[in-house]
Amino acid sequence: MAALNLEATEDLPQVLFDSSKGVFEISKRSLPENAILFYEPLLDFANEYLKAPKEETTIAFHFDYISTSSTKQIMKLILLFDPISATNKVNLNWNYDHGDVDMLQTGKRLEQLTSLKFIFNEV
Numbered sequence: 001m002a003a004l005n006l007e008a009t010e011d012l013p014q015v016l017f018d019s020s021k022g023v024f025e026i027s028k029r030s031l032p033e034n035a036i037l038f039y040e041p042l043l044d045f046a047n048e049y050l051k052a053p054k055e056e057t058t059i060a061f062h063f064d065y066i067s068t069s070s071t072k073q074i075m076k077l078i079l080l081f082d083p084i085s086a087t088n089k090v091n092l093n094w095n096y097d098h099g100d101v102d103m104l105q106t107g108k109r110l111e112q113l114t115s116l117k118f119i120f121n122e123v
Contacts, residue, residue: 004045012038013063013070017045022054024077027062027095030070039073046080053084062095062123063103071106078114085116095121 001019008014008028016025024046032038059081061074081090094107104120111118 001045001048004042015042017042017049019045019049019054022049022057023060024049024057025060025062026074027060029064030066030074032067032070035067035069035073039070039077043073043077043080046077050080050084053088056089056091057081057084058091058093060093060095061107063106064097066103066106071110075110075113078110078116082115090116092116092118093121094118095123098122 003019004015004017006012006015011029011031011033013026013028013030016023018024026042059078066074078092081092084090094104094111096103096107099122104122107118107120
């Protein structure tokens with residue numbers, strides 16, 4: 001399975017999904033006009049990866065801004081990894097800029113909706 005690598009635009013996040021390394025990274029601004037349409041191929045990629053996941057998977061987020069509709073799609077992505085966390089190691093890094101309390105709170109709210117333990121990193 002080839003890596004999924006999307007460059008960021010003004011409204012779309014940077015995406016690097018590398019199934020060979022078990023790494024899923026999304027960063028920058030997520031403000032797509034249609035979040036469901038934008039995130040659908042990312043969810044499909046993750047579903048395909050989860051058919052044969054690595055022993056250790058790392059998921060990393062670092063948003064400057066995330067829309068409400070994008071947050072819902074990110075939650076769908078996170079929930080996909082819940083089932084494998086019983087047998088595989090899943091690292092979920094929620095990175096946020098120094099002093100960005102709103103982004104920290106967004107991560108904390110998402111963590112409450114999953115059994116995955118978030119690692120919060122102020123950068």
